[in-house]
């Protein structure tokens with residue numbers, strides 16, 4: 001894996017990736033332009049000492065003053081900027097090799113050019129980059145030796161040596177500065193990514209709650225009940241334990257809506273929801289089953305206990321009329337109770353039995369609890 005590993009990929013390129021590619025190409029242009037001026041000074045001092053002719057000086061200016069802008073121009077207009085920039089870096093190495101051979105391998109100059117090209121490629125392609133840099137520099141020296149002959153004059157004057165050391169030092173400082181800028185950018189990107197992840201997780205949690213909760217009362221909805229009932233029924237069936245359900249309905253609720261308004265009706269629904277939740281056990285599932293209808297799923301609860309609980313709800317609800325401003329709204333409820341397995345062996349059968357019991361409670365005058373008949 002390296003900074004150029006996506007260079008040949010056909011995967012769609014995101015905006016941020018395109019921006020970072022531009023950033024890399026621009027950064028390389030700035031560094032190349034700057035460092036080539038130092039290299040030019042280093043080579044110029046050596047060439048001055050050795051008395052090179054006008055052609056060599058012209059080539060020196062073309063290589064170190066004009067070339068950085070030409071290769072940037074080519075990379076910036078390329079369809080695959082990253083790949084072209086990699087080509088440019090290889091070309092840098094090749095040219096450095098030619099200059100080394102042309103100047104007869106002055107030691108400090110060769111060392112400086114070799115290290116600069118090697119570091120640049122290593123930053124982009126890791127250890128493979130270093131090997132690649134060494135290979136292209138070697139090719140360059142071969143080309144240079146073929147054109148200018150193979151000579152070795154390693155000595156350099158004091159000025160050239162000093163300029164070589166300065167060039168190398170400055171180059172290393174620039175690379176370190178860019179590495180710092182890159183780490184800061186990476187850190188900021190990570191922070192942004194983490195914030196986005198937190199946002200997505202919170203939204204996911206919210207969606208999960210919304211999909212299983214009734215918005216008015218905060219109780220579970222029918223969708224949740226379906227899963228919970230199937231799960232609890234099979235658990236109780238496996239362990240031979242009872243399971244009771246209470247189907248609870250507010251009496252004459254339409255009248256409350258008509259007399260006190262829909263908002264007061266909502267307040268009555270919330271009021272009963274609170275009562276049901278307050279007296280439920282941790283294992284019970286309290287669910288808003290319909291408009292003013294609730295279903296309590298009570299795992300491991302026998303019929304007698306369920307009946308007693310339903311009676312408690314009935315008396316408590318009737319004893320606490322809802323205060324809506326100055327008016328007091330008298331409310332009652334009716335309920336049908338059914339227990340697994342006597343009054344239904346499946347979720348549907350159990351709910352049907354409780355519904356029939358509730359219907360009987362309503363028919364018998366309301367404010368009543370009825371127990372379901374035995375399953376047929």
Ligand SMILES: Nc1nc2c(ncn2[C@@H]2O[C@H](COP(=O)(O)OP(=O)(O)OP(=O)(O)O)[C@@H](O)[C@H]2O)c(=O)[nH]1
Pocket residue numbers: 249250251252253254255257261262263264265266269290291292362366
């Ligand atoms: N305020 C309010 N009313 C609702 C809501 N959902 C359903 N309703 C109303 O609840 C009423 C239910 O009326 P019915 O099914 O006739 O039953 P009831 O008046 O309670 O009579 P019984 O059940 O026979 O005692 C209807 O008028 C619905 O419009 C709700 O979320 N808020």
